[in-house]
Amino acid sequence: MLDNSQLLRFTTAGSVDDGKSTLIGRLLYDSKSIFEDQLQAIESTSKRKGHDGVDLALFTDGLKDEREQGITIDVAYRYFTTPKRKFIIADTPGHVQYTRNMVTGASTANAAIILVDARHGVIEQTKRHSFIASLLQIPHVIVCINKMDLVDYSEDVYNKVINQFEEFSSKLLIQDIRFIPISALNGDNVVNRSKNMEWYQGAPLLHTLETMHISSDINKVDARFPVQTVLRPQSESHRDYRGYAGRVASGVFRVGDEITAMPSGFTSKIKSIDTFKESIKEAYAPMSVSITLEDDIDISRGDMIVRSNNKPEPTQDVEVMLCWLHSNPSKPRAKYAIYHTSNEQKAMIKEVVYKINIEGLDRDMDNKSLSMNDISKVKIRTTKPLMVDTYRENRTTGSIILVDEMTNETVAAGMVL
Template sequence: MINNNQLLRFTTAGSVDDGKSTLIGRLLYDSKSIFEDQLEAIENTSKQKGHDGVDLALFTDGLRDEREQGITIDVAYRYFTTPKRKFIIADTPGHIEYTRNMITGASTANAALILVDARHGVIEQTKRHSFIASLLQIPHIIVCINKMDLVDYKEETYNKVIQQFEEFSSKLLVKDVRFIPISALNGDNVVNRSENMDWYQGAPLLHTLETMHISSDINKVDMRFPVQTVIRPQSEEHRDYRGYAGRLSSGIMRPGDEVTIMPSGFTSKVKSVELANQPLEEAFAPMSVTVELEDDIDVSRGNMIVRSNNKPEPTQDIEIMLCWLNNSPMQPGAKYLVRHTTNDQKAMIKEIIYKIDINTLDRNPEDKSIGMNEIAKVRLRTTKPLMVDPYRENRSTGSLILINESTNETVAAGMIV
C-alpha cells in the first residue's frame, strides 16, 4: 500500500536559527522514521555537546562543518514514509549567503515550509524565500510560526505574524497559503496536536502534509524531447540503427507521431520508442528513452524533437526572471554560457529591465547593480536560437542557468517569462 502512495517533495526555508533543522528532526522523530543506529549516534553526539536530551537538528545537519558550527550549510535531503504518503525533504540553509542553495532545494518542490520565529515576525529572509517560492511556482506554502513556547503560546502573537505575512504576500502569485503555530523543540502541532494552543483549530503539520493535494507540475500537452546523445551501434547486426537518447521533458510520445527537429525544421515520423531495449507503445515525461525516426536526417545533441503541430518558438532574445548566485556582481554586456535542457549556447546580458526590491516587491528599472541573491528581470541575447516555453507552462523548457565559461561556475538561475 505504501509503495502506491503519492510522493510529496517539500522544502524548508527561513532565516538563521528559525528552527528548520529542529522541525525536520521533530517530524522524523515523532513519526518514528529514524533507524535505531541513527538515533543512537545522535544521542551520543548530543551528550558530547552537553545537551540534556536529543538535539533534533543533528538529524539533518550531516556535514562535519555543520555540526561543529551548529548551522546548516548544504541542502540536506531526507526521506521518510507514513502509512498515508512518502516524503522527500530538502532542508535548506537560512544564512543569506546560502540563499542560492534554497533555490536548488525548492526547484522540484510541491510545497514550501516557510519558518518564522514568533518573536521576530516576518523579516527580510522570510520575504526573500517566499518570493523565490512564488517565482518557482510552488503551489503550496505553509507558514510555520515557530517557537510559540517562547511567547507563551499567545494567539495574539500568531495573528500578528499572519497579518504581517498577508500584507507582504498579497503581491505574490501563490494559490494556497496556510499558517500553523508550532514549537518544533517541544513538538507542539508538528505531528501531534498541541495542548498548549487549544485556540488553534487547524490540523498539525504532518496531517496537513499527508492530506495536501498534489498536482503534477509536468506539462502533459506539449511534447518536448531534448536530444542528449546519438546512439550508433558498431555491431554488424545494428549497423543501420540510429537512435536518439534523452529524457522526455514534457508531453507524450508514441510511434507514428509526426515530429519536427528543432531548430533545423526537418520533419519525420517516430519509428519506435524504447526503454532499456524494450519497445514502448508510448512514453511520457519524465521517462528517459531512445527514439528512432523513420528518416535518416541530421539530429545531434542540443536539438529538440517536438510534435509538428505543436512547436515552440525558436528565439535568440529571451526575457527571464533571474536570481544571481555568484559573489561577483552581474556585468551587463558580459558574455556567459547558457545551459537550457541539453543545449549550451553562448549569450550576453543585453539589458537589465528592472530589479526587484525584496522588501516591497517594487520594480526598480534604474538600479542596474545586481549582486548575489538579488533578483532581476533581464534580456539575454544568444548566439543561436533556443527552443523555449514560458516557465509557467513548462518548468523544464522554461528554465535555464548561466555559467561563467572561464571558471565553470553557475552564476545565475532563471525562469523564462
C-alpha cells in the same frame, strides 16, 4: 522508475533560528525515518554538548561547520519515506548571504515550508523567502508558525501571523497557501496532532505533505523532449537501431504521434518508445526514455523533439529573471555559456532592466551591476536560437543557467519570462 505522484520534493526556508533544522529532525524522528546508528551518533553528540534530550537539528546540519556553529550554511538534502509517499527535503539556509542557496534548493520543489517564529511574526526574511518561492513558481506553500509553546499555544497569536502573511502575500503569485501552528521542539502538529492546540482543526504537517495533490503540478499539455544523446548500439540484435535518448520535460508522447525536431523543423512520426527494460506505448514527464522515428532525420544532442501541433518559439533574445550566484560580479557585455535543457550555446547579457529590492519588493532601475544574491530582470542574446517556454508554463524548458567559460563555474540561474 518512480511514479511522480509518489515523490514530493519540498524545501524549508525561514530566518535564522526559526527552527528549520529542528523541524526536519522532528519530522524524521517522529516518522521513524532515522537509522539506528545515526540516532546513536546524534544522541552522543547531544550529550557531549550538554543537551538534556536529542538535539534534533543535528539530523540535517551535515557540515562540520554547521554543527559547530549551530547554523545551516549549504543546502542539505535528506530523503525519507512513509507508507504513503517518498520525500526529498532541501533544507536551505536562512541567512541573507545564502539567498542563492535557497534558489538552488527550491528550483525543483513541489512545495515550500516557510517557518515563522510565533513571537516575531512576519519579518523581512519571511518576505524574502516567500518572494523567492513565488518567483520560482513553487505551487504549494505551507506556512508553519513555529515555537507556539513559547506563546502559550495562543490562537490569537496564530491568527495575527496569518493576517500579517496574507496581507503581504496578496502581491505574490502563489496558488496554494496553508497555515499550521507547530512546536518543532515538542512535536506539536508535526507528525502527531497537538493536544495543546485543540482549537486548530487542520491536519498536522506530515499528513498535509502526504495528501497534497501534486500530479497536476507538471505541465501535461506542452510535449517537450530535449535530446541528450543519440543511441547507436551496433549490436547484432539492434543493427539499424537509432534512438534519441533523454528525459521527457513535459507533456505526453505516444507511438504514432506526429513530431517536429527543433530547431531544424524536420517532421516524422514516433515509431517506438523504449525504456531500459521494455517498449512502451506512451511516455510522460519525468520519464527517461529512448524515442525512435519512422524517418531518418538529422537530430543531435541539444535538439528538441516536440509535437508538430504544439511548438515552442525559437528565439535568440531571451528575457529572464536572473539570480546571480557567483561571488564575482557580472562584467558589462561579458560572454557566457548558456545551458538550456541539453542545449549549450554562447550568450551575452545585453541589458540589466532592473534589480529587485527584496525588502520592499520594489524595482531598482538605476543600479545595473549584478552581485552575488541579486535578483534582476535581464535581456540575454544567444548565438543560436533556444527553444524556450515561459517558466510559469514550464519549469524545465523555462529555466537556464549561465557558466563562466574560463573557469567553468556556474555564475547565474534564470527563469524565462
